[in-house]
Amino acid sequence: MALWFLIAISCIGNxxxxxxxxxxxxxxxxxxxxxxxxxxxxLISEAIALYRKALSISEEFPEAQFxxxxxxxxxxxxxxxxxxxxxxxxxxxxxxxxxxxxxxILMLDGRESEAVSLLDSGIEREPSNPAxxxxxxxxxxxxxxxxxxxxxxxxKITDVTRGANSAGPAILARASLELRLGRMSEALVxxxxxxxDEPGNVNAIRLRGEIELAKEDFSSALSTADFLLSLPxxxxxxxxxxxxxxxxxxxxxxxxxxxxxFESLKPGLKRKASRLLARHTEDAATISRLLSIFPDDEEILxxxxxxxxxxxxxxxxxxxxxxxxxxxxxNSDALGSRAxxxxxxxxxxxALLDYESIIAVEPGNANxxxxxxxxxxxxxxxxAAGLSFERLxxxxxxxxxxxxxxxxxxxxLSRPLDAMKSYERFLAVADRSxxxxxxxxxxxxxxxxxxxxxxxxNQR
Numbered sequence: 401m402a403l404w405f406l407i408a409i410s411c412i413g414n415x416x417x418x419x420x421x422x423x424x425x426x427x428x429x430x431x432x433x434x435x436x437x438x439x440x441x442x443l444i445s446e447a448i449a450l451y452r453k454a455l456s457i458s459e460e461f462p463e464a465q466f467x468x469x470x471x472x473x474x475x476x477x478x479x480x481x482x483x484x485x486x487x488x489x490x491x492x493x494x495x496x497x498x499x500x501x502x503x504x505i506l507m508l509d510g511r512e513s514e515a516v517s518l519l520d521s522g523i524e525r526e527p528s529n530p531a532x533x534x535x536x537x538x539x540x541x542x543x544x545x546x547x548x549x550x551x552x553x554x555x556k557i558t559d560v561t562r563g564a565n566s567a568g569p570a571i572l573a574r575a576s577l578e579l580r581l582g583r584m585s586e587a588l589v590x591x592x593x594x595x596x597d598e599p600g601n602v603n604a605i606r607l608r609g610e611i612e613l614a615k616e617d618f619s620s621a622l623s624t625a626d627f628l629l630s631l632p633x634x635x636x637x638x639x640x641x642x643x644x645x646x647x648x649x650x651x652x653x654x655x656x657x658x659x660x661x662f663e664s665l666k667p668g669l670k671r672k673a674s675r676l677l678a679r680h681t682e683d684a685a686t687i688s689r690l691l692s693i694f695p696d697d698e699e700i701l702x703x704x705x706x707x708x709x710x711x712x713x714x715x716x717x718x719x720x721x722x723x724x725x726x727x728x729x730x731n732s733d734a735l736g737s738r739a740x741x742x743x744x745x746x747x748x749x750x751a752l753l754d755y756e757s758i759i760a761v762e763p764g765n766a767n768x769x770x771x772x773x774x775x776x777x778x779x780x781x782x783x784a785a786g787l788s789f790e791r792l793x794x795x796x797x798x799x800x801x802x803x804x805x806x807x808x809x810x811x812x813l814s815r816p817l818d819a820m821k822s823y824e825r826f827l828a829v830a831d832r833s834x835x836x837x838x839x840x841x842x843x844x845x846x847x848x849x850x851x852x853x854x855x856x857x858n859q860r
Contacts, residue, residue: 428458436467444474462491466498478505496522500531503539512543530560530570537573541580550577561590571597575607584615602634609641618648636665640673647680656681663693671697678703684712691719698727706737716741732758732765739771743778751775766796777805782812800829804838811845820849 435450451468469484485498499522506515554577571594578587594604612621625642628634646655662673704719720738739754755772776785786809803826810819823846
């Protein structure tokens with residue numbers, strides 16, 4: 401057979417194959433376009449079927465892989481969506497569009513390091529991509545990244561949002577970073593820009609309320625919360641902001657009443673509301689309810705354990721004991737609060753044990769030394785109590801009442817001259833507006849001791 405004939409046949413075959421391939425790609429594209437039309441109309445299931453059909457015609461179709469992944473995400477099938485989004489990236493390695501939804505799938509699945517690595521690779525290819533930078537910022541904020549890393553992210557986002565008419569999530573990320581870094585005025589400017597771009601953007605309005613709270617502009621925060629309440633789907637966020645604003649302007653009762661509805665809030669805000677409620681309520685039934693619903697929430701336990709609010713000693717003891725069982729390294733704060741509650745409930749031996757535990761680790765802890773001294777005093781251990789009060793006086797001038805108790809101890813130990821000296825020193829430093837009862841008793845006892853001392857001298 402002549403060589404030219406073989407070459408001719410080969411050329412005809414290649415041309416036929418090319419024509420067939422073009423026809424196949426055209427059919428896949430037409431099916432893909434029909435799927436997109438259905439997708440835009442909200443007919444997700446029908447769109448998914450056509451995306452699949454387009455891919456059965458031509459599997460190497462990254463746009464169809466991507467759109468099918470997005471549609472599957474919309475119907476809640478994140479596992480299958482992930483495989484199509486990954487395939488889209490394999491087919492177009494320089495394409496960053498699939499990175500954002502894929503990152504969110506990974507985050508929801510708890511694969512944060514993989515998500516961050518993927519995002520960083522996208523940002524490396526497109527350093528000025530505002531959507532990727534915004535997502536990276538929100539992940540950093542949620543993972544409590546340090547100020548240095550947050551500052552670097554803020555620099556990048558500031559560059560891409562500078563002068564832009566509408567920056568979408570990026571300007572919100574910028575405001576959130578500025579808030580976390582304490583740049584309140586800048587954060588307010590950024591978030592107001594976001595609200596101006598999208599007046600009904602619930603996330604932007606919520607963030608503005610949080611910034612106003614951070615700036616202690618409680619009246620503005622209250623107005624923002626009321627506006628949020630008028631928008632659909634924002635009730636829970638509005639309740640949290642409004643409650644804090646009310647507490648901030650002194651209407652604590654109203655704020656606490658709002659927070660009492662915490663069980664009806666969505667999970668993330670339910671816990672936040674509970675922590676705020678733990679900080680501000682003095683109602684024993686409410687605190688007991690919080691402890692029963694969140695028995696292992698360390699922050700709620702810590703707030704109830706260490707709060708200065710007027711609370712039942714037994715509730716404080718319960719919260720502190722539970723916290724110490726979960727978090728032994730919080731010894732100083734939790735032990736100190738529990739010891740004070742033991743003192744209040746006249747469980748002096750238990751108080752003494754807690755104070756001794758603190759002093760063993762922190763020998764110079766004046767509060768613990770004062771508490772130990774009081775526990776020993778109430779247990780009637782006069783010698784030990786006296787030594788403890790003497791150490792307290794030698795190490796700190798913040799406890800003038802120590803002279804009062806030391807005077808009583810010397811009295812009990814039949815050391816009248818030492819008792820008189822301690823009582824006199826107490827009267828010299830005591831604040832009459834705060835210790836009127838102790839001062840009155842001291843003056844009466846000192847008068848008796850002076851008379852007895854004078855009598856003894858006359859008898860000599």
